Amino acid sequence: MKLFASLTSPYARKIRIVLAEKKLPFELVVDSPWEANTRIPTINPLGKVPVLITDAEEVFFDSPVIAGYLETLDAGPALLPADRLATVQVRQSEALADGITDAAVAALLESRRPDGQRSDAEIARQKEKIARGLAALEARLGGRPWLHGDALSLGDVAAGVALAYLDLRHPDIPWRAAHPALKRYAEHLFARPSFIDTTPPVG
Numbered sequence: 001m002k003l004f005a006s007l008t009s010p011y012a013r014k015i016r017i018v019l020a021e022k023k024l025p026f027e028l029v030v031d032s033p034w035e036a037n038t039r040i041p042t043i044n045p046l047g048k049v050p051v052l053i054t055d056a057e058e059v060f061f062d063s064p065v066i067a068g069y070l071e072t073l074d075a076g077p078a079l080l081p082a083d084r085l086a087t088v089q090v091r092q093s094e095a096l097a098d099g100i101t102d103a104a105v106a107a108l109l110e111s112r113r114p115d116g117q118r119s120d121a122e123i124a125r126q127k128e129k130i131a132r133g134l135a136a137l138e139a140r141l142g143g144r145p146w147l148h149g150d151a152l153s154l155g156d157v158a159a160g161v162a163l164a165y166l167d168l169r170h171p172d173i174p175w176r177a178a179h180p181a182l183k184r185y186a187e188h189l190f191a192r193p194s195f196i197d198t199t200p201p202v203g
């Protein structure tokens with residue numbers, strides 16, 4: 001299978017971490033939807049990465065859908081539980097973490113708009129989502145090593161990616177000082193080979 005991704009996309013990183021945790025072989029096709037010559041809109045009408053093309057040539061996007069597909073393959077460890085309600089609960093953590101990432105991306109894009117078009121109020125609005133999201137994530141974690149059960153889940157992957165993305169794009173947000181439980185949690189996640197091997201390039 002082929003994964004179309006940019007190396008800085010947090011959503012693509014989430015999928016690369018899932019693939020690494022499951023030791024699933026894949027071809028990484030680096031393509032940034034922001035570049036003029038991108039091929040992404042020809043495979044994903046929404047023009048976003050990540051996009052997965054399976055060995056049967058089926059196309060999947062976005063990252064929660066791709067993660068769901070990868071879970072159907074015969075490759076452990078399971079990142080979603082067998083119980084259907086428990087799966088929805090893990091998906092809720094994934095959505096919360098992805099939502100923090102969404103707000104971080106939106107704040108970054110707004111901050112890059114030219115003088116006169118940039119809205120400081122909109123940046124502040126997105127940063128409030130991040131602050132509330134981090135508080136909710138810490139509450140869900142409750143000082144435990146994992147968000148759900150006693151092993152890594154898709155919720156943890158998405159949460160680790162969101163926290164790492166804040167470090168990359170919003171180093172001014174002091175999330176470690178405000179959330180000591182998330183700090184300890186992130187230290188363990190960031191030490192995993194799947195996170196180390198998908199560290200985004202600076203830029």
Ligand SMILES: N[C@@H](CCC(=O)N[C@@H](CS)C(=O)NCC(=O)O)C(=O)O
Binds near residue numbers: 012050063
């Ligand atoms: N909800 C989507 C978000 C994907 C997304 O926004 N990807 C960004 C890269 S970080 C993108 O491709 N943006 C291009 C655009 O918005 O045109 C997912 O989880 O895959």
